[in-house]
Amino acid sequence: MKRFVYINDESYQNDYCDNQISNTKYTLWNFLPKNLWEQFRRFMNQYFLLIACLQLWSLITPVNPASTWGPLIVIFAVSATKEAWDDYNRYISDKQANEKKVWIVKNGARKHIQAQDIRVGNIVWIRENEEVPCDLVLTGTSEPQGICHVETAALDGEIDLKTRVIPTTCIGLDSEQLHKIKGVIECPIPDKDIRRFDANIRLFPPFIDNDICPLTINNTLLQSCYLRNTEWACGVAVYTGNETKLGMSRGVPEPKLTAMDAMIDKLTGAIFLFQLAVVVVLGSAGNVWKDTEARKQWYVKYDDDEPWYQILVIPLRFELLCSIMIPISIKVSLDFVKSMYAKFIDWDEEIYDQETDTPAHAANTAISEDLGQVEYILTDKTGTLTENKMIFRRCCIAGTLYGNESGDALKDIELLNAVADNSPHVIKFLTVMALCNTVIPIKSPSGTISYKAQSQDEDALVNAASNLHVVLVSKNGNNAEIHFNRRVIQYEILDILEFTSDRKRMSIVISDSQSGKIFLLSKGADEAILPLAYCGQQIKTFVDAVDKYAQLGLRTLCLGWRELSLEEYLEWSRLFKEANSALVDREWKVAEVCQKLEHTLDILGISAIEDRLQDGVPETIEILRQSGINFWMLTGDKQSTAIQIALLCNLISSEPKGQLLYINGKTEDEVARSLERVLLTMRITSSEPKELAFVVDGWALEIILTRYKEAFTELAVLSKTAICCRVTPSQKAQLVKLLKSCDYRTLAIGDGGNDVRMIQQAHIGVGISGREGLQAARAADYSIGKFRFLKRLILVHGRYSYNRTAFLSQYSFYKSLLICFIQILFSFVSGIAGTSLFNSVSLMAYNVFYTSIPVLTTVLDKDLSEKTVTQNPEILLYCQAGRLLNPSTFAGWFGRSLYHAIVVFLITIHAYANEKSEMEELSMVALSGSIWLQAFVVTLEMSSFTFLQFLAIWGNFAAFYVINLCISTIPTAGMYTIMFRLCRQPSYWITMLVSITIMFF
């Protein structure tokens, strides 16, 4: 499917949507129905609605319908208001964006219009520091080289400036011509891939070059980017409104459900079944009693011939009586405490990173409890465990290893001498270092040069080269300028063969402006470059050097070059251009063409870059492993480097304490055998106190994941530690999925774009707002500044959240069951007819206020101090195993509520027997008994008390009396004077006191 965009042609403009952005979920008209529909998709809400509707039938309702409708409407109104407010804010910001004034070309003249009126095909003019209003194909800029710089932070979170170039066919058009330009752009239908734009452009006569010219993402200005360091730029609108790359990728992510939520849902289901059972049993018993006993009770005056539906009346009454078993307030309470947990994370000073000025942030406010239940952590290496601050340390040029003694090649006299002596190999090596990259040098007014690089490795290489006097001074469009020993060398960059994670290398084709010679410069992973060496080159020294460096934990890159003949280049260049303008499978085609050029390289040497571990990484891993969390390291780096880093950060132990098992092989059989062997060892030694870990590389992993998934799953269960190297982003995500399928709680932590898929896949995604941009942090549920904060996030925040939610949710059921059991017990002394002991106001207030508010202060409860927890990380095992919320703890609470209900009820009916057994008084005595009990249960269950907790618990207690005394002054209310009477009776207070002591037993 393609889209043809006719530049500046009014007649085609109406084929596509206008540029009106709409992020809103609702309109004014559909808000109510749509929002209600969304809310009623939840089972709980359907249940409450059904109950509320049943209550409208006055024959069966035990209480005033308002007692359910009231809370239901309040709860609905609260969440609807929140939605409406969010949506209104979105509407306002959309409106601002839509009404922003932009310049477009209409009928050959520039006009100022609102951004929402831009149509596909319009030419849009943007000035410096302005936001791009829709997706544009660049046609002109103020810079003579036809480039401009954009900041794409809003799109992908990367903060460096990116260079965008105008298509070759548009080069040289002046501003006057740009107004009149006509042509057609052939581009794919809108998609959300912000790294790809496989299109082409053809200008119509009279424009000189009406060949088809390929377009890539480098020729575009995407919506939401900012134009920087460029006076103006203009482009043709290709995607508008919600069809832009940004608009397409907007989407509501799947809400994540925590293990606790799932458990609470399950328990709710169980309670629901229990409720049905109660209804069936009591309903039938009620009908039997009615027929055998109630008909004899003449004063009840049952009719002898009743309509058939009378048989349903008593069961339905019990359904309504028991409907409070499922607490209506639990959802709201949970939402509240969860957002508090998230706030506590945002506010936490101790996980604020001073160095980069990043506070921790919980983007997903709903899953904090899961942090306390993590079983597997899958971590990226570079930038997550390490600082991602690359420093050029050593190199091996033409068989000589530099930087071995001092550990810093830049200070190695030999290398400095070699540079001074113009040693050809060294110079070539440094030239490749300086040129073979996508770094942008920026010259400050004072003359110093700084580099803007997307890759930290490239940054390190260019800086090292400049320290060794090969300085990349400027890069203007296709021209690069290098200063070497006060000599200026000009190069023209002909083509860039970009880095992809499949190719694992990048190359650049340059021509020396002086000699006109054409060179291919390549750099990449050793296994991607070394096989390309020309026949006869001795690569053994390089292989040895790579091994040696890897053992030191250094990242190695292999550099090579080749001189190209003009014919060869021209021939290849044509193919390359063709591949680049392909609309289908472009990436694959380009890779194939690139391979045609990248061969018979002259390997120049190996560079070794150090990436230091972040502070506190070994300690953090140690503590988290003590707390029973298993670590898997997933990295794109090579095996030996990965193992080295793993050793450094305590992930694995060296012999004899630990043992590393390798799964490798090139063919399927080899891999299968290797896997079998490892699995066998793992099974045998799993009882020994030896720390086993396995290592697998991306190649073997690919085979395993497609062929031997079951065996690998078993291995995954057995192994506490694993190192997976050379893995691609999708493999990372697959591994997460695999562990998830074994019912483990997984946490994925990473810092770069290649971790995004894994982060989104895992139960909990943690992003490190690192040097590789904010992509990972944006995609993650939690973002932190440093790896070591993970300790606090899990042990402190996760654990507290788990404990608090466990208490809150079970308590919510406890208090609902308590009141419900009292009702059920009362039905046994009221002829099983479904009389409600409590009046409507009390029932509603009990659920919504008296018992809901004090327990919310559980967000302040700390069972153990933060210090104790971090000193004894094993305690987290309790949370992981779900010790505080599971069917048996729930059964405990269930039993407790039954016991409390029986005691309260028995005490009440015995203390208030005979002449005192007045309905309203007795109901109030039972209710007060429940309130006293719940206040003491909350007090007993909390471990620490701040003044806020005291205030909430005892304030609520006092409020119960104040409210009920107030209601008792209203003659029309059901309980007129009741509370005053009770408070004056000594027997009331004596009854209360004995009610609470029963919780000691």
Added chain:
Amino acid sequence: MMMDGSAAGTSNGGSGADGDAARRNNTRMPKYSKFTQQELPACKPILTPKWVVSVFFLVGVVFVPVGVVSLLAAQDVVEIIDRYDHACVPPNMTDNKLAYIKNDTISKECTRILTVTKEMKQPIYVYYQLDNFYQNHRRYVKSRNDAQLRDYKKSNTTTSCDPERFTADGKPIVPCGLIAWSLFNDTYSFTRGKENLTVNKKDISWKSDREHKFAKNVYPSNFQNGALIGGKKLNSSIPLSEQEDLIVWMRTAALPTFRKLYGRIYVDLKANDTITVRLSNNYNTYSFGGKKKLVLSTATWLGGKNDFLGFAYLIVGGLCIFLAFAFTLLYLIKPRLVAFELRSITVK
């Protein structure tokens, strides 16, 4: 997810740039406060053995005396209970009590002799007690209309009074509903020897009910006019606020066994006094096997003769003291460190 955040960034483009500037100028470090850092001063009660033992001991020490006092109060109450529903049926009709109670031609008068066991100080409360009578039945308890009783303008509203809303010819009943319809109609009068013991029926209902729930200007109308007579008839010239028996009856009981105040006797009774009760046994409890009892009782600060609370306190208090001793012994014989004292917690 990633785009979710940036969507906001697009639309309010300006603020993105401002935010960047602000970021450079001032730090994004969270503001310190004890609340945000979860460091509010908190007291942390730990249930050490000492604490537990002292609490139990204290509760025991408080509860036992309270229990004793309550029991003594209950013991002070003198109570005479006389079940008469069975005895008042003529001997020839004990097999068919229902026929007896339904036959209006048979006299329902009956005489009972009570002996005072202990001295009874005035006021002596006269109660009637019904057993197995479900005033709390769903159908019964809802069958009333409070607005009608309270407000003469609403005397025609009889909603929720089913099945006693209208007379056969469609006139609204005041007071409507099953409760009023089934008003208790046994009567008692007492003599000691020759001396008449007056039963004072004034102020037997709650003052608040007389003043606010039953109006002075609402009079019974169309009451007990149907084919089926439930209970007592009301004098239609007396306003509801003065129909105290009705008001008492309409304070429905929460339990199937209940007592309702019939009146008070302001005479001291001495031990071994014999009291003759003349009663008319009108009310039908025979159809459902309910008992009717006449109760004469004195009262104390704690109410009537109910030793439940006293025993409950003694049992709880005794149990607490026992546990306190048991725990102390256990602690002395086999001291066990509290988790908190152990410092490290073993998890199994």
